[in-house]
Amino acid sequence: MPATTIKAGARLQLRVAARRVCAQGIVALDLVAPDGAELPAFTAGSHLDLFLPGGFTRQYSLRNDPNERRRYALGVLREPGGRGGSAYVHDRLKSGDLIEASRPRNAFALDETAPFSLLLAGGIGVTPILAMAHRLSTLGRDFEFHYCARSAERMAFRDEIEASPFAAQMRFHLDDGPAGQRLDLDRLLGGRPNGAHLYACGPSGFLDAVVSRAAAAWPKETIHREYFANAAPKPTSGDQPFTVTLAHDGRSFEVVPGRSIAEVLSANGIVIPVSCEQGICGTCVTRVLSGEPDHRDLVLTDRQRADHITLCCSRARSAELVLDL
Known part of the structure; x- marks a missing residue:
């Protein structure tokens, strides 16, 4: 069956083909095109935004082989x-x-x-790491995969992994x-x-421990990590107002304490794609x-x-930011 033509940026309509409880507190989902067509390609480390009833938008990493x-x-x-x-x-x-979803995006390449x-995977952080293992196995690259969980009951996909080519x-x-x-x-x-690279995904405490232990022997550019939540946002008590200026038309807007750049721009009719609102998904990077x-x-x-910002949560140290918008 030929692949369905989907416009870049368009939402995907997907059907839940399979659903199962695979560990304590964890559900596995298989999403497919309603007509069985091929889906847009993805790379290891990618995630989808799911647009859920009630206005919820949540990011979930793809765990399967990118060849699928x-x-x-x-x-x-x-x-x-x-x-x-x-x-x-x-x-x-x-x-x-x-269910509606975004096309796959990758901030953890x-x-x-x-x-x-x-x-290295901690808990549900195994999902993007699994896709990486599939890809490295397909390429014949050398790698080692460590998966940590609180208990055997909380370790998802172990049966999948033990049956895989990289067991x-x-x-x-x-x-x-x-x-x-x-x-x-x-x-x-x-x-x-x-020449080694390190990839880690999991809870904030797990990632902080990995990064701190690796700091002495691993150059920064070889350490890659993905958080599922921004557990320690900076305090906001000292926030000051600042101005954002749009380079393309010269309009300027004040961003007061308690409001994000994305909120201010949206209130003025400038549509900014926002998903996590915590600075962990990369949707609003500008x-x-x-x-x-x-x-x-x-x-x-x-x-x-050096020259980018997440508009959903970051602010300015200077009196003005000029954005490429």
Whole structure:
């Protein structure tokens, strides 16, 4: 069947082809085109925005092999303290339902040329790391995959992984397991194989530990991580007003404390795509032509921070920012 033609930027209409509980608090979803056509291609590390009833937009990473073109495979953790998106998926979404999604986007790209890749996953952070393992296996690249979970009951997709072509490259670690089974970050990250890149995804505490342990032996540009939540946003008590100017037409707007740049622009009829509103997905990243941003995101690289900003959460240290809008 030929692929359906989908305009760039258009929302996808997808059908829930399969749904199963795959671990404590985690649901696995397979999404397909309603007519069975091929879906837009994706790369390892990509995610989808799901547009859920009630105005919720949530990001979920693709876990399956990027060579697959007829399904998007996701894993969704129920977030007890969340804003309702995961509760909808767990409690109301069922096989056969139709759902809207974005095209795949990637803010956590894999360097496919690295001679060795070290993959680290904590909890539901296994989803994008799984797609990376599939891709590296297909390419015949050398890699090692470490997957950590609180307990065996919370470890999703273990059956999938043990049946995969890269099962021999897997190491499983349980917080409640024997001491020798727990992940030893100091041993693992104390040295760096020649040309190696490190990829980590999981809870903020897990990622902070990985990055701090790797700092001595791994150059910054070889450490890649993806957060699922901005757990420690900067305090806002000292925020000052500033001006944003649009380079394309010269209009300027004041951004007062308590309002984001994206909110101010939207209120003035300038549509800014926003998804996570926490600076973790990269949807609203915009080029800065002049001025000094006050970065509060967890998605931009050090190089990007020189001339880009996340409009959903970051502010300005200078009196004005001129944006490439």
